Structure formats: structure tokens, C-alpha cells
Amino acid sequence: MHVTLVEVRVKPEHVSDFIVATRINHLESVREPGNRRFDVLQSPQEENRFLLYEAYVSAEAAQAHRQSVHYLTWRDSVAGWMVEPRRSVLYRGLFPELAQP
Amino acid sequence: MHVTLVEVRVKPEHVSDFIVATRINHLESVREPGNRRFDVLQSPQEENRFLLYEAYVSAEAAQAHRQSVHYLTWRDSVAGWMVEPRRSVLYRGLFPELAQP
Numbered sequence: 001m002h003v004t005l006v007e008v009r010v011k012p013e014h015v016s017d018f019i020v021a022t023r024i025n026h027l028e029s030v031r032e033p034g035n036r037r038f039d040v041l042q043s044p045q046e047e048n049r050f051l052l053y054e055a056y057v058s059a060e061a062a063q064a065h066r067q068s069v070h071y072l073t074w075r076d077s078v079a080g081w082m083v084e085p086r087r088s089v090l091y092r093g094l095f096p097e098l099a100q101p
Numbered sequence: 102m103h104v105t106l107v108e109v110r111v112k113p114e115h116v117s118d119f120i121v122a123t124r125i126n127h128l129e130s131v132r133e134p135g136n137r138r139f140d141v142l143q144s145p146q147e148e149n150r151f152l153l154y155e156a157y158v159s160a161e162a163a164q165a166h167r168q169s170v171h172y173l174t175w176r177d178s179v180a181g182w183m184v185e186p187r188r189s190v191l192y193r194g195l196f197p198e199l200a201q202p
Contacts, residue, residue, distance in 0.1 A: 003142055005152075019195065026196040037138065039156070041104055041192035051106075051192055053154060055140070091142035091152055094120065095127040 001036055001093025002059045006052040006086050014081035015048050021077045022050070028070035029054070034061025036098060048083070057098055102137055102194025103160045107153040107187055115182035116149050122178045123151070129171035130155070135162025137199055149184070158199055 010018045022040050029038040036055040043049035056062040065071055111119045123141050130139040137156040144150035157163040166172055 001140070003140070023196055030197070037140075038196075039102070039104070039138075039194055040196040041194050044191060044193050090145060092145050093140055093142050095124055095139075095141040096131070 001055045001057065001096075001098050002062050003037075003056075003091040003093050004052075004054045004062060005089045005091070006054065007089075008050045008052065008078075008086045009083040010048045010050065010078075010081050011083055012048050018050065018078055018081050021074055022052070025070055025074035028068070029065060032056075032061070032065060032068065034058060034064065055093060102156045102158065102197075102199050103163050104138075104157075104192040104194050105153075105155045105163060106190045106192065107155065108190075109151045109153065109179075109187045110184040111149045111151065111179075111182050112184055113149050119151065119179055119182050122175055123153070126171055126175035129169070130166060133157075133162070133166055133169065135159060135165060156194060 008018070019040075019042075026038050026040050029035055034057045036057060037053055038055075039053040041051040041053060043051075054062070054065070056065065109119070120141075120143075127139050127141050130136055135158045137158060138154055139156075140154040142152040142154060144152075155163070155166070157166065
């Protein structure tokens with residue numbers, strides 16, 4: 001699996017907006033054929049900190065996600081709600097042994 | 102979901118040992134009734150850095166994991182292979198909407 005962890009820090013007054021917009025992105029993303037996980041996590045200590053856990057069968061499938069209407073809509077919707085630019089970290093998924101990049 | 106991210110930095114000479122031991126822990130953990138994910142990730146830049154992504158339906162299910170024979174066996178096996186103590190971060194899983202803690 002090709003895994004991206006995205007750390008997002010949201011302005012406190014836009015936490016609810018962010019959750020609504022990200023739920024829509026989640027629901028569409030898990031329907032992509034190459035998607036294996038699109039988990040939306042919230043920090044229990046700091047409720048304006050989120051982590052998106054996105055796993056795809058390949059780097060190509062992850063790239064296709066970034067060209068989807070639902071991703072581009074989400075990206076534009078949340079752009080003004082973040083405290084700072086979001087940060088992405090890539091990992092190679094070893095297990096479960098799904099398709100590798 | 103009750104999610105734990107575990108960051109592990111392994112001594113370079115024990116990377117293969119770590120992958121073998123963690124694969125066994127993965128295979129047993131995904132069979133636990135409360136488990137939803139037990140993904141084992143490796144950094145593509147630093148091959149001795151790993152991330153375990155562990156999601157359970159509840160805090161109780163995560164606690165039951167830490168009392169399992171396979172977890173305790175893994176914990177003892179890898180203890181001497183780490184460069185530094187592993188670091189855990191907890192998250193609340195919002196989506197997918199599985200059971201909450």
C-alpha cells in the first residue's frame with residue numbers, strides 16, 4: 001500500500017465546517033477503486049488537530065485521488081480554514097500485503 | 102474507532118528481525134474481534150523507521166490487545182532492537198463511523 005498521513009490544524013471556529021467537508025471527501029474517496037483506507041482522525045487533546053490516513057493500492061491510485069472532483073472541492077473548501085499549511089508524510093505499507101507501488 | 106499510532110525506530114541490523122516479528126503480530130492482531138486495522142508501515146526514506154497504525158472499535162478492545170499473548174511476545178521480542186523507546190499517539194476515529202470508545 002501507498003500510504004499518506006496528512007496532518008491538519010484547523011482554526012477553532014472552523015472545526016465543524018472542516019468535519020462536514022472532510023466527511024464528504026471520505027465518503028467519495030472510499031468509493032475510488034484504488035482506495036483501501038481513508039480514515040479521518042481527531043486528536044482527543046486538541047480538537048482542532050486532525051490526521052487523515054489515506055491508503056491506496058499504488059502511487060498512481062493516490063495520484064488519481066488528487067485529480068478527483070471531490071478532492072479538489074475539499075482542498076478549495078478547507079484552504080481558508082487551516083492555521084498553517086497541512087503536512088504530508090509518505091509510508092510504504094508492508095502489512096496487510098496489498099498491491100505495492 | 103480508537104486509534105493508536107506507534108512510531109518505532111529500529112537498529113539497522115535488526116530491521117529484518119523486526120519485520121518478521123511484526124508480521125506475526127499483525128496476522129494475529131487482525132483476527133482479534135475488536136480490531137479494525139493493524140497496518141505496518143515503513144518509511145521509504147529511512148528504512149529503520151516504522152509506523153504501526155492500530156484501530157480498535159473501543160478503548161477496551163485496544164486494552165485487550167495489550168494483554169494478548171501475541172502482543173506480549175512481540176513486545177518482548179523487539180525490546181532490544183529499538184534505537185529509542187517507541188512513541189504512541191492516540192486519536193479518535195471520526196470516519197468511517199465504526200463504534201466509538
